Amino acid sequence: GAGVSQSPSNKVTEKGKDVELRCDPISGHTALYWYRQRLGQGLEFLIYFQGNSAPDKSGLPSDRFSAERTGESVSTLTIQRTQQEDSAVYLCASSFMSSYNEQFFGPGTRLTVL
């Protein structure tokens, strides 16, 4: 595709529900990154994929957060038993091969937990 796409663009959920956020990277980009951005703040690194493997999961805030990637393409970030502090914009980026190369961002998913 032309760029990184994410869906849904907005998600409102009730506390305690599970949510799934999707990211489609640029075709051919083997590296994929998830970030969280709280209102008025910078970006917080969550997890990185190289192909379908996630060598570094240390940025995930708790065991309620998980992510997977299939076919070296689409990735899903799952948040279980959502809490109000999970409310944020979740951004996905991809780059060719590794962090040596330029990363490109999707438009983000705005998550609101009521």
Add this chain to the structure above:
Amino acid sequence: GIQVEQSPPDLILQEGANSTLRCNFSDSVNNLQWFHQNPWGQLINLFYIPSGTKQNGRLSATTVATERYSLLYISSSQTTDSGVYFCAVGNNFNKFYFGSGTKLNVKP
């Protein structure tokens, strides 16, 4: 992890003015990027500049990797330049670290 500090945190300019934004980082890096986050939240790539100097229109950037800083220059600012400017650095462990940003407001 790598500490990334951006300054100033806030900047107000009159249209047509020039400005310099700074990014300091605490360790050696293999990637440095500048982004502009527009009012709709989209992150726009400005420069991929782990070292050296680049120019793109009214914007230019310089990274001095040995001294662990990068500068973003905006000349003849326009109202459309408003938003938040982020510096991000990457290391050998394939993580990226973002600064907290410089919020720019260009007034007509």
